[in-house]
Amino acid sequence: MAFTAKEVQVLRQATGAGMMDCKKALEEANGDFEAAKKWLREKGLSASAKRDDRDNAQGLVSILIKGNIGAMVKLKCETDFVASSDGFKA
Structure with missing residues (x-):
């Protein structure tokens, strides 16, 4: 084909x-x-x-509430260097 x-x-x-x-x-x-x-x-x-064997132990959780609507996002990464970077937090 x-x-x-x-x-x-x-x-x-x-x-x-x-x-x-x-x-x-x-x-x-x-x-x-x-x-x-x-x-x-x-x-x-x-x-x-x-990447399946790599551990994603770092990251952050972000919450946004506007009126009666809310959202929660959990974003994980492999290293603390990435988790603390401005681009990751943005």
Whole structure:
């Protein structure tokens, strides 16, 4: 089955895997995008699969309340250097 470069690019952006790995995943999944993502995870080729063994012990919790609506966000990272940076807190 043939795929366009755009389809491969979309899968690559979603997973962080290489172009050829994404093409192979789409071939293995017969064009099914979700099955291709699963195939990449199982093969350990997606960007998130490469980080699965790392501990995200640092981070922050932020709460915003406006009127009768509230939101709470928990954002985690691997190091305290990142957690204390201005960009992470913004």
